[in-house]
Each structure stands twice: as C-alpha cells, then as structure tokens.
Amino acid sequence: MLLELCVNGSCYGTAFVIVRNQHILVDEDALKGAHLPLQNTQEQTIGSRRFIDMSVYDRGSKVQLDPDAGRLSLTLPAGAFENHDVALNPSSQRLMPTAVPSAYVNYAFNAGTERSDSSVYLDAGFAYGRGLLRDNPSWNEAEGFSRGLTRYEYDDTDHDQRWTIGDQYAYSTDGLGGTVLMGGFGVVRAFDLDPYLITYPQPTISGLLQAPGTIDVYENGVLVSQRQVPAGPFNLASLGLGAGTNNVRVVVQDPFGGTTVLQQNFFSSTQTLAKGLSDYAYEIGIERTSTLANGYEAGHPVLLARANYGFTNDVTAGYRIEAENSLVNAGSSASLRLPIGLLSLGVAASDAGGNRGHGSSLTYQFNDRYFSFGSGIQVYSSAYRRIGDELLPTSFLTRRVSYVNASWTPLSRLSLQISAGNTVYDDGTQQRNIGLNSTLNLSAGMMAILSFNRALNHPGTNDNQVMLNLVIPFGRTSLGFNITHAGINGNSYGISAQHSVPSDSGSGYNLNAQNGYTGTTGLGQLDYQGQYGLVQLTDQRFGNQNDASMLVSGSLVAIDDHVYAGRALQNGYALVETPGISDVEVTHENQPVGHTDANGNLLINNLLPYQANKVGIDQNSVPLQDQIDATDQVISVPRLGGAVVRFGVHALHAARGVLMLDDKVVQYGTATLTARGNTLKTLIGLDGSFYFSDLPAGTYTLRAQTGSGDMSCHLSMPTDVRPLTDLGKIACSGSAGATP
Structure with missing residues (x-):
C-alpha cells in the first residue's frame, strides 16, 4: 500500500x-x-x-x-x-580555489608642497593557489627606500594555519613577552581563514519536543534566529553571541499551541578559547632591527614559541618560550571564565647572561549591557628582559603597569566612564592619569561628550584638561563643536564639518578649525573615491606654516593576460568574462557590482577567500538574440589572489529549411542532430519545414523519423552573423529498411 x-x-x-x-x-x-x-x-x-x-x-x-x-x-x-544539534551561527562554506596565477599592487603616492611630505608606499603580491609571495616597499624623503616585509605565505586551510618564510613579526599574547621583527621561518594559527569560526566559548541550550515545532532564539531581548526542529531532544549550539554577559531566551512552540521557555545567562570573553580549540605560533629566524633596515644588521638568532589551549569552556591555559643571543624567557598563563567575569594570570622568568628576572600579571574583566569593569597589574623585576628589549633605550623599559576602568549606562541615552592608570619605567619615571568621561545622546542623533583628564608625571609637570564636544549629524554629514580648558595650554575652541565618502563612488570632505595657544590652526581635506581608486587633497595650517599635499591610492591587478586598475585591494578578487558581450551587469551574492567593459570583462573584489562566493550576471542585460549557458556560478578565491569566471554567452543563430525525399517534401515527423555534444530535436511540418533555435556553424547529419520511414539528411550551417539562416531545401536519403 x-x-x-x-x-x-x-x-x-x-x-x-x-x-x-x-x-x-x-x-x-x-x-x-x-x-x-x-x-x-x-x-x-x-x-x-x-x-x-x-x-x-x-x-x-x-x-x-x-x-x-x-x-x-x-x-x-x-x-x-535521536538528538538533534542545531547550529544557529552561519557555518563555513569552505571551497578550495582553482590555481590561477595572479598578481596585484596596492599603491599610495603622496606629493606635497614640502619635499619632506612626499612618499611612496606599495603592497605587492603574486598569488598561485594557496601561496602568496608578498612585499610592501616604501620610500620617503627623510628615510629613503625600505624594502618592507618580504615573505612567502602559504595558507593551510585544512588546519587553519599559515606558514611563512621570510620577514615576519613574532609577538607574545600574554603581556609578559616581547615583540621582534625577524627573517626566518614560522607557522601560526590563522583563524582569519575561517571567518565563520567563533573562537571563544558559546552556550549550549538543550530541550525536548514531543512533536516537530519551532524555536525562537532571543539574545538580550532581541530575536536573532528562528528554526524548525524535528521531534525529540535538541541542542542549540553556535549561537553566535558576542563577548560579555548575554541573556539567552529560547521559546519552544509545538504544533498544538504549547509553549515552553528556556532561559540562560552566559558570560564569554574573546581572551578564552572554546573547548578543544588551540592558538599557537612557532617562529625562528634572524632579528631585524626595523623595517627601515633592509638587512639583518642585528644578526641575532631569535626564537619564539607560544601556545594556548581551551581545556574546557571555562579554562584556557598555555605557555610561551622566547630566546635570542644569551637571553631566555619562559612563562605560562591561564584564563578562568567565572560566572561574573574573566580572571587571567601569568608568570614568567628570564635569564639574560646570568642576570635573572621575573614578571607576573593579573587581570580581571567583566562586561554586560549596562556595566563593565576591568582591572589589571603587571610587575617586572629590574633584571627582567624580553626579546626586542635590547633595541629599546633603558628608559623605555617598564617595571610596573596598573590600570582600572569602569563604565556604566544608567539610561539608554547616558553612559559614564572612569579610568585610571599608572606606569613606572626602569629609570624611575612615573606616569599616572585619571579620566572621567560622559556621553549623552540627544534628540535627532545629536551627541554631547564631556571629559576630564588629569596627568601626574614624576618627574615632570602635572596637567588638568576639561573638554566638551557637541556632534550634530545630518545624514552622511556631521558638524562638531569643541571647547577645551587645559592647565598648561589654556583655553581653545574649534569647529569641524565632515562628509563621509560613500562606499561605492562619490566625494567627501573634512574641515577643521581650532584656535588655541599656538594661534589658529586649520585642516581642509577633500576626498573622491571612484572605480579606480581614491584621490585626497589636503591643505593644513599650523602656526605660520601652510602645507598642501595630494594622495592618490588604488591598485593594479594582473590576471588572465590583462591588467586592471581599481581601488586598493583588501581581499580576494575575480575576473568575470562574458566574451564578446559588453555592458553586462555582474552581481556578487545577488547584489550588482558593475558592468563588463567593451571586451566583456569586469574585475570584482572584496571576495571572501577560501569560501563559497556566488557570482552571476543579470540575464536582462544580455541582448535577446544571445544565449546564456548559466547565469551564476559558485567560486572560491585565495587570499589576495584571483580567479577567472567565464560565462558562456553567445549569439543565437537560428536555422530553418525544408526536408526533401525524392524531390518531394517530407511530411510530419521528428528530426534530431548532435551539435557540440548536445542532441537537438525539431518537428517536421506538413510542408517539410524544420527549425532549430540555435545551431552552431558546421556540417551535420540530421536523422528524421516520419510516416514514410526513417531517413538521413546532410546539411551545412555557415558562419553567419545573421540571427536566422534559411538553409533552403535539404535532400535526404532513405535509411535501410525504410518504407518506399
């Protein structure tokens, strides 16, 4: 049944x-x-x-x-x-790109009335597959030429890690280690390869449905997702909650009108790792003093290894080891997710040529919608050293850093912040600061900001400063007024106007005038962003000196034997081709991004690397006499690399004619032929006529089945630009066994 x-x-x-x-x-x-x-x-x-x-x-x-x-x-x-796991956060749609060689150059040229204001900055790369050979040289009048960071990077998307050979920054993440520029070899965790991955813990909410139903998920009172769920137990995971304290409410509705509410408060922090997730970096090479030094004059071998692991959703811990010359520094750290905040601590020890030192850190943070609090302290002994410290003056080495900050939003329109910090350097210099800040959101989007800052320097001069700002928005335009009272510099006041540059094409400006102890200062800046880049004109006055400059930035991309100009690249790109068809509208994720040029080409950028990107063409912009093989394709591009997307668009060439057998028209039947691997079929009319809507040029054997029997016919389709070709009378011959 x-x-x-x-x-x-x-x-x-x-x-x-x-x-x-x-x-x-x-x-x-x-x-x-x-x-x-x-x-x-x-x-x-x-x-x-x-x-x-x-x-x-x-x-x-x-x-x-x-x-x-x-x-x-x-x-x-x-x-x-069975138990159903429901993931609410969008999952990765990873897709490996086709290996297409491509190259790019991001450029920024700045020319000023003062020769010292002139500069050139380039960011260039050659991509093939998941590999990227990259450099960012620069030049300015004061410092001359710098080759920048020269390196080859390979993205291991299977393990979310990046391998680098060449120049790279090695840095610690526990606050107790150092930072160094080196040339060498390294492998680091690269979470940016999966933009959908949430690295910090997320809550899991479980429930039970007697029948298939609907669940509504609310985050802090806002509906963020709705799902249909089969009957049985379910687990809601990957909720996509932001950092801080979140209230999650799940409303479960069955098909009979029953409702169940599940609720949970959850605190998360970006400093912790989800259970089972790890973050690491292992780098070794030769130290480089700075990007301005084109060689490796320091000549010191350097090593940095660090790793953190999410043992549970509440505990993240790890270690760090760094070494150079006679220096060795090692430490460990842990972050504990508490019901009402995050507690992080770290300890480290160093040995620099027999001089041993130690360092420690302790921080606490808490965030929710209305209140946040953070406090921390780092303490280093006088002999404590880190990689990179030898390149700094002794007076720049810190021995104690402490801070505390808090913010409170008692009303939806009012927020208050307080902060205090204290830094003690190796030479005894001490810098302390206290700040109070309040922000009031007025009607029509206006905002008033009142702030107070007190700086206490030892040795040095103490200073107090009070500032009031008023911002009035008008769409993309805003006006600002400010007045400041400072203990050292006295009173000042100013006005500003800003019109932001649109995301597509258009102009913007920034005007700022201030009057204070140095006299009147001013800044005028005009921006224009077009299809091929950004032009920025700047004129500024400071005291009795006027400076003017012009900045031109954009990019050049070489792919598929062509070079294309555009805006500065931030991500992957693709060359869309509609051979021979111009002015075709191209879409990315169903949004228009441009039209093909006279050659039928358009370069589009800002594509997510190693992810599925939907690229298409609007069939309404293709002439009616043209045939489209497909209107969209799903592609993948490498990081700062490209792909070629070809859409089969060709002019339709219809063909018609009359089939003849023994000088008589063939009446009624069907006929087929094979063109470019596809079988085309047509009907035969009373007068022997046939018609194909699109028949490429070539010679074909047409096979017909009629009431008079089967027969074969030979026809030739000429190369013709006309939309319809009349083939005239086509002589056919009866097949073996045909009825006379």
Missing part, C-alpha cells in the same frame, strides 16, 4: 507500507524523511526496497493504520527520537 505517513501529528509525504502476519512494515527511506531513529532497527529487503518493522517502536508508541483514509499514523514519545 502507498499511504500518507504522519508522525506525532505532522505528515511527511507518502510511504510504501506492507502488512505481513500482523506486522506493519514501512519503507526505510520514508522513515528517514520523518526523522525517525533507525540505529537499533533490523531492516528487511523486499524487492528493491528496505522496510522496517514498526514493532521496534512498541515501547510507549502507538501505530494506527487507516487504509480507508490512506494514512499511517505513528505516535512516539520524544525520547524515541
């Missing part, structure tokens, strides 16, 4: 049902479609289908067979269903 299958009040289409010896057997595929668990069932093969005996669901289950109504109804307890 073929019956409608219904489970717990919801129906899932039809299923083959067999009744044998008072046992009801149901098609296995239909049960899978109804989300029934099949792990502990025994299947029976009948004919070409596999069936499951419904007696396996006897415990607490009910089976109703109604042949007259054409329905099989199953009622099962929720515990009989």
